Structures are given as C-alpha cells and as structure tokens.
Amino acid sequence: MIAELGLAALWLAAALAALQLLTGALAVRAGADGAEIAALTRPAAVLQGVLAGFAFAMLLWVFAVTDLSVKLVASNSHSMKPLIYKLSGAWGNHEGSMLLWVTVMALAGGLIALVERRLPERTMQATLSAQGFVALGFYAFLLLSSNPFERLPVPAAEGLGLNPLLQDIGLAFHPPTLYFGYVGLSIAFSFAVGALVTRQVTPDFASAMRPWVLGAWVFLTLGITAGSYWAYYELGWGGWWFWDPVENASLMPWLAATALLHSASVLAARDALRAWTIMLGVVAFSMSMVGTFLVRSGILTSVHAFAVDPERGTFILFLLMLYIGGALLLFALRAGTVTEGTRFAVASREGALVFNNVMLSATLAIVLLGTLYPLLTEAFDVRVSVGPPYFNPVGAIFVIPMLLVMAVGPLLRWRQDGFGRISRELALIGALILAGLVLFAVIGGIDLLPLLGLALAGALAVASFLPLKGRKLRRTPIAIWGMVVAHFGIAVALFGMASESAFSQERLAAVRIGEATQVGPWTITLAGVAPVAGPNWTAIEGRIEASYDGGEPRVLRPQARNFWAPPQETTESELATRWNGQLYAVIGNEAGDGRWQLRLWWKPFVTLIWYGGVLVALGGVLALIGRVLGDIRRRGFRRRLADRRAEALA
C-alpha cells in the first residue's frame, strides 16, 4: 500500500510537471493576455514539489520497515542492518538515488515558484516552464525504466544487503549533499533558458540566479570535500583524490558552477558578460547531467557492459542530448540578440574575472577530456588509462595562472584600473611566492608541482586578506567576507594537498605483538590483537599504541572487518589527528608466523585539505547570506521609494 501511494504521487507529480511546462509556455506566448493561464504555473510547481517529496518519504518508509515485497528493498537492504543504514540505503542504489534527484529538483522548482518575485513575470513563466520540461524527462526516466516502487511477485525471505563500503555515516549524507548541488544547478539552467526565451538577460536576472548558484555551489563544495574525506578513511590506503571518473563527475559541475558564480557577479554588478553567463548556466547543469549519466548508466565499469544493458544509459543519453542540445540551439539562435554589455579594461576586476573564467573553463575541458577519452577509445576496442600523471600536470597549466590572478583580481577596481595603483600589494605577493619557493626548495626532495603548490598557497593565504585593507572591518559587507573566507579556504586546501604529496611518509611493517616500528616522528607499538563483532560483521581489531616524538602514547584500534551480508572484507582505518597532521593506521592480515601486517602513514597537514574545503563552503554561505540580506533590504528600499512616488503623485 505504502509503495503504491509513493508511485501514485510520482505519476501525479509528473503530470503536474507536464502542466507546468504547458501553462508556462502558453503564458509566454500569450504575453500580457495570458494572466489567467499563467496563474496556474506557480501552484503546479509547488504542488509538484510536495508530491515528489511525499513519494520520497514513502520510499524511506518501505526501507525503514524493510518491506521485502518491494524489489528495491529486497535487493539493497537487510533486516539486520542498523536503522540509519536502512534509511541511507534508500538512496544507495540506482532507483532510489534517481528518485532523490527528481525530488530535490521538484522541491527546488517549487521553492522558486514560491519566493522568486524579482524577475519580470514572463521570464518567470518561461523559467518555470523550462524547469517543468527538465523535470518531466527525469520523471519519465524514473517511471519507465527505474521504478523504485516495483513489487516482487513473491516477497523475499531476506534482503541481499548493502555493500559494506557504503555502510558508513559518510554515505548517509554524501550523495544527498551532492545531489542538492547538481540539481540546484538545474535552477540556474532554467533561469538561463527563461532569460534567453524572453531576451531579458539583465543584472536583475543575474541577482535572481546568483543565490541558487551559490547554494548549489556550497552543497557541491561540501559534497566533494566530504566524499574525498570518506574515500580517504574508508578505502584504507591514505589516498584522498584518485581522478576516478565518479569523482570527476562531481568536480566538473563544481568547476562550471565556480565560473558561473563569478560571471553572474560581473553581470549583476556591472551588466557585462551576458552571453557568457547564460552559456555557463547551460554548461553547469549539463555537467551535472553528464556526471549522472557517467555514474548511473554503468558505462564506467565498461563500455561493453553498457552496450549489453543499454536501456537506462540510452535513456539518460537521450535526455542529455535533448536538454543540452535544445539549450545550445536556443543559445545559438538568440546569442546574436544578447549583446555582451558594458565594456571594461584588462586591468580591472572584470578583466581578472574573465581571465579566471576562461582558465576554469579550460580546466573543466581537460577534466572532461580525460574522463571521457578512455570511454571513447574503448568503443574502438583500444583501452587506455588516464590518471593522476595526466590530470595533475596538464590541469596545473591552467590552474596555476588562475591562482595567481585569483590573488590579484580582488584588489583591482571595477571597469578601469592600473596595476601601478596596487604595485605594493603585487610586490608583496611576488615576494611571498619567491620566499616560499626558496624556503621549500632548500628543504629539498620536493617535486615541482607540490613545491609550486606550497609557495602559492602561502602567498594566496596572505593575498586573500588584502581586499580588507583600508576597509572598516565592522562595516565590510558580509558578501566581501564571504569572498575573503572562500579564497583563503582555497589557499588552505592547496597547502594541505601540496604538503600531503610533498611530506607524507609510509611504513609497511609486519610486527609481532609487543614489537614497535617507526613512521615519521611516530613510534608505533602493536599492543594486542582481539576479535570483535558488530551487528552484521566480525573483525580482527588491533590495539596500537602510537607515541608522537616520544610523548604520551595514544591508543588506536584499526579493524579488518568481515561482513556477512553480502560477504566482503574491508579494512577500517584509524586516525590520530594532531594540529600538524594525521597518523593513518590500518591492520591487515596475519603474516603467518605470528606477525601482523600494519600499514602506517604520517601525513603532515593533510587535514587542511578538508578544512580548506569547509572554509570555501563557509565563504559561500556568508556570500549567500550577504546577498539575500542585501536583496531584502533593497526590496524594502524600492517599496518605500515607490510609496513615496505614489504619494508625491497623489
């Protein structure tokens, strides 16, 4: 019954998306005469959001009570699983995660229908119509090829369980966070399409779009940061970024959203970069869809596996081509009528932002190429691998100039400025980079990229605070603080990344109980080994005493776990965090002669990678708060102005 309620809600929501597409489109065509039909669009969008949310709640319900007559529950859950993993299991699979995707999309669509009143009503109708169109495609995908509520003819006796790697608190929040980001960009996409349809690419359009881009970007930043930390402690080998296609799938929308964010700021503040902003709005959501296609179609395991069961993949591919192709076609038809807007000089805030937009886009192109290229050649039966030795240096060609300009850009004035005016700041940044290079080169043994990273990070950390110089700190707008914090976060994360790759130390050792080994400044003693059991696993747990530089020892308890549903071995690493880095300990198998395999890493300042990510997200939140408060204040001001005018006329 519950499952059928969910399914019915989903069909109704799809019907409302169709209605929203229709009434929006009709209202745009009818213009001022279409007020009656236009009045239907917003309620349709809101109701669609409510229904999709209801359907998702029903899915959570069947997972919570482990209703084994539902196929999805039977194949992905298990009655013995802790409740939190039962719930997170609802979206730890294809159908559930696609339902989460459309739910977030519908909720976001409902929200803009409720709150967005700044844009001309006709643009708004076009936007909601576009949003309905995009949502409709994903409803069709869900209902026709990935029904999450499908029943089994005979209920299963027991569920098949959830991949043990995914039974982790990280998973409970990682995919929803990313999806909020992915799908938030669909709003930017719809705004871009709406503005193109009515040819109203104005600063108002940019300020209406910006909070959505900011919000999506914050979620993406958090999602990527959390995903990276999850991979780091869960996979058990101390790596934090693998240039895996699944990771790239989340990085690409982030790069596009970062570029979009900055170009929307130029459009909002200076009425420049109109066509470029629209283009990025289309690209950003396209990257979200490409990412979904990569992850959801099964194409990553193998192009041939994809060809064997092509139904879902082809469906998403079709949606991809329909939406991206359609938007690009519209762009091509309308781009001629969208002028680029106000002019500006090279040495100006816009000049720097344009430079970095181009660099971000180029980086995005590299990541896209490196991710898709192996799939492309595999289709021709040539298998190649593209990994860190490609992405790191080639990406750096574009990222390093971008970081340099990022240090300088915020110091420049809008429209027209000279480098002479900020020569002292430029000298300071240059001197810091040089000092960093010399300092770390003297230490020696550091590869070129980490060396550049360390030097740039130091300079960037200082440079990110320079825009505050000469400002009264208390009266500095919150949005400026947001920029400062986010840029500082980039510097912090960069330092962590460079330090991890420059200074990490590894020790693989087979030790008897009571024996000690060394990794970096740590002395590690294996004090004991004991069997332990959890709700759905048994494990060997090592008791490790770790002492930093001869200090008081800390006890770590890494485990080698055996899950039984489904059967799989995993290693649970244990981390000892200090202000200056992390000790990473893993216990492996017994070597046979009473010795145990230990894998140990000392990673100086590795935690800064994720602290940096969190700072970047915090900067985004501050900017969002600043922008929204600013909008509210301006709205009040405009209303008072209008009132006064009305009074004067009367």
Added chain:
Amino acid sequence: MRALLASIAVLFASPLLAQQSLPPAPYAYRQLDDPAQEQAAQDLMETLRCLTCQSQSIADSDAPMAGDMRHQVRIRIASGESPDEIRGWLVERYGDYVSYKPEVGAATWPLFAVPVLLLMLAGALLLRRYRRRA
C-alpha cells in the same frame, strides 16, 4: 584485441585463483630497505592501474593482483631496472590500459593536442576581448 586482452586476463587470473589462499607475494606488503628505491617504486606504483579493481592504482588496493604487481615493481626496482623499463614491461604484457600515464601515441595524441589547442583558444579569446575593450 579484445580477445587478446581477455585471454591475457584469463592467463593471469587462473594462477591467481589458485593462489588466493596462499600468503601474498613477499614484497606486496613490504617496503624496500633503501628509501630512495622505495620512493621510486612508490612513485611508479601510483601510476599503474590495478586491473581487477575499478579506478584504483596498485598502490591503493588490497586486491591480490595489485599485491603481486607491487611485488614485481619492488623486486625489479631493487634489481636496478628503471621505472620506465618496468612500465614498458607491464605495458607490453597488459597493454596501455595498465599505465595511468598516457604516452603520446597513435591512440592518445588528442589528449595532448587538445590542451595545446585549449591554450591557444584561451589566449585568442582573452586577446580578442581585451583588445576590443582597451
């Protein structure tokens, strides 16, 4: 080509299956005594693909095959082979797929041509925009 890869995979996998219960090769989980050699081995291992995993290097995997490949890399480094020779040997055995570091070749030249094109495109785009504005 596909049949060849498949047969190689089978050839390699069958002794592995038999070995599952045996302890892993000695240098799968043991470092070389010389830190410089170990560093060279580590750097190389991070750029070799674990063929039985999804998107992991042999330096990041518990799979038996990754362990065997780590063992091979370490003993070959220890016996004085250069990392490039070892990579060449592995590529000869398993194809380009095993190396995360694409070399310029018939199948991979676009990977290197596109960044150059992008640089030119980015340069042209910026020059045009800046010239017009200034």
